Amino acid sequence: MSDAAPALEFRDIACRCGARPLFDGLDLAVPKGEVLGVLGPNGCGKSTLLGFADGLGTPARGTVLVGGEPVAALPARERAGRIALLPQVHRTPSMQVRDLVACGRYAHMGPFGQLGEKDERAVDEAISLMGLRALAHRNARRLSGGERQRAFIAMALAQEAGVLLLDEPTTYLDVRAAHELMALVRRLAAQRGMTVVAVLHDIDLALRFCDEVAVLGRERPTRLLAQGTPAEVAGGPALPAAFGVAAVPCERDGVRAYGLFEAEPPAGA
Amino acid sequence: MGSEAMGRSGSNTTQAARPRGGRLPALALLSLAALAAAALAGLVLGASGVGVADVLALLTGGRLTGTARSILVSIRIPRVLGGLLAGAAFASSGALIQAVLDNPLASPNVIGVNSGAGMAVLLVAALATAGVAVPVPLPVAAFLGALLASGLILAVSSRAGVSRLTVVLAGVAVNAVFGAGMNLVLTVAPNAYVGSSSYLVGGLSGVVLGSLAAPAALIAAGMALALALAARINVLALGHETAHALGVHVRALRAAGLACASLLAGAAVSFCGLIGFVGLMVPHVAKRFVGHDLRRVIPVSALWGATFTVLADVVARTAFAPYELPVGILMALMGGPFFVWLLMRGRGYRDE
Numbered sequence: 001m002s003d004a005a006p007a008l009e010f011r012d013i014a015c016r017c018g019a020r021p022l023f024d025g026l027d028l029a030v031p032k033g034e035v036l037g038v039l040g041p042n043g044c045g046k047s048t049l050l051g052f053a054d055g056l057g058t059p060a061r062g063t064v065l066v067g068g069e070p071v072a073a074l075p076a077r078e079r080a081g082r083i084a085l086l087p088q089v090h091r092t093p094s095m096q097v098r099d100l101v102a103c104g105r106y107a108h109m110g111p112f113g114q115l116g117e118k119d120e121r122a123v124d125e126a127i128s129l130m131g132l133r134a135l136a137h138r139n140a141r142r143l144s145g146g147e148r149q150r151a152f153i154a155m156a157l158a159q160e161a162g163v164l165l166l167d168e169p170t171t172y173l174d175v176r177a178a179h180e181l182m183a184l185v186r187r188l189a190a191q192r193g194m195t196v197v198a199v200l201h202d203i204d205l206a207l208r209f210c211d212e213v214a215v216l217g218r219e220r221p222t223r224l225l226a227q228g229t230p231a232e233v234a235g236g237p238a239l240p241a242a243f244g245v246a247a248v249p250c251e252r253d254g255v256r257a258y259g260l261f262e263a264e265p266p267a268g269a
Numbered sequence: 270m271g272s273e274a275m276g277r278s279g280s281n282t283t284q285a286a287r288p289r290g291g292r293l294p295a296l297a298l299l300s301l302a303a304l305a306a307a308a309l310a311g312l313v314l315g316a317s318g319v320g321v322a323d324v325l326a327l328l329t330g331g332r333l334t335g336t337a338r339s340i341l342v343s344i345r346i347p348r349v350l351g352g353l354l355a356g357a358a359f360a361s362s363g364a365l366i367q368a369v370l371d372n373p374l375a376s377p378n379v380i381g382v383n384s385g386a387g388m389a390v391l392l393v394a395a396l397a398t399a400g401v402a403v404p405v406p407l408p409v410a411a412f413l414g415a416l417l418a419s420g421l422i423l424a425v426s427s428r429a430g431v432s433r434l435t436v437v438l439a440g441v442a443v444n445a446v447f448g449a450g451m452n453l454v455l456t457v458a459p460n461a462y463v464g465s466s467s468y469l470v471g472g473l474s475g476v477v478l479g480s481l482a483a484p485a486a487l488i489a490a491g492m493a494l495a496l497a498l499a500a501r502i503n504v505l506a507l508g509h510e511t512a513h514a515l516g517v518h519v520r521a522l523r524a525a526g527l528a529c530a531s532l533l534a535g536a537a538v539s540f541c542g543l544i545g546f547v548g549l550m551v552p553h554v555a556k557r558f559v560g561h562d563l564r565r566v567i568p569v570s571a572l573w574g575a576t577f578t579v580l581a582d583v584v585a586r587t588a589f590a591p592y593e594l595p596v597g598i599l600m601a602l603m604g605g606p607f608f609v610w611l612l613m614r615g616r617g618y619r620d621e
Binding site: 077079080083084085087090091094095099104107109112113114139155156 | 497499501503507510511512514515517518560561562
């Protein structure tokens, strides 16, 4: 892991979900400039964590730091300038793609909701980066699932935040669209030096496209079972413990994919 | 309608093909022309004969008979102006409320903003007839009443995890309470308010120029505020979580939007009563033509709401002569079936 301070850090997070503790002292650091995939069984609190990171909720104990500062203490606009979040469920309003992307500049709007030249440039750049130039004046509701997701990511990019949180960005996408999207996200992270945290359900996708993978456990309170490079995580006991599967790498033309086979959870995990 | 325009532009995706760029100015011009025509019809149609020539003469300072002048100045012009103001105010208030509560069922009449305003107006009027002078002008009292109603709704909507349906149901309850309150005041003090017989359904008879000045100023301020808020409130359509992530103070923005909607609806209720239908229907129709962008929906709703209200009032006072219906009744009578037809035609709202 890099020596630099982490871009995003969860420290000693604890919270309850109903009567049961969901987290009790979870620590997780996201290195700057990396794409971190977060895997975990349903209901283990992945989305809750992203919510804490964006100030949507506050944990009962512990803090989330972005660039060393507690998220909860940041004013809304400042927070939006540092962290962008694309929630799992978002509704698509009947709006032109460009107007949708321009929503990403909310924190920079003037008193009458007007955008400046710099904002227009940021919007145009986000649109080109996501390959949406030809669709910029199309109604967002008329896009395919993959195009729509790209439009929303463009909106989050227009925020020009250093940290991008994606909650299951590939849900509803076919395999090809999912791969394209993740490849695009990787490229963006590299080009812009952005830190990306993507909650994913597809283990193969996470292992293929992320620099690092974190695996959350099945038991409550949820623990971080492993965090490391895809190869480390695929070879370790975390995936069998969390999902009851082992990820077996197979290679062709230098591309590594992972096949999933049922596996016994390791004893004691 | 909307789909047609999109289909046309779909083929031309390379250049900056703004699908509605060409249509919007045309739509605006057409709407303005319709508004002018409706206003003219409102001035010349009616029981007593006033012609287009008289209207022109009055506008240009030419000669016209004393009767025609007095009919125009003391009856028709206030009535048309009142209709324009009320229609524009209710329709843009409805557009705001639907966007802020993120719910197509909401409107100032449905969630109790109108009845809150009406209750305040009737209460102040009743107190005045009972000899208790309340040092608050009626439009301001109406605004405060509307603000109280929308404050109650906001309190419900800002509780975490409350569904959009709950918010509207809470509004229906608020509406019921204020509606009962108004009936209570009218039972105890039937003569509290001039024209109180048509107050609950909304009517424009008896509107005089002098009583329009203050509401007109409030409505103008409300429209300006609504347009300034439009781009921000647009972001709420993305849902609470996304809006929050973009840096929106969701609760504060909702409060500002509802306060603005209360200002608009309250000012209108203060002089014409609880005209209901226009605030629900016109924003829906406008959205079908210009999409969800409030920067377009609000001005278009205001234009169409004004036109619709004035036209409905013309029909209300001429079609059943010598009887005159309150415009609110006629509006629901004409608008209801049209609205249902529109919903059926567009296969309803599939995304709700």
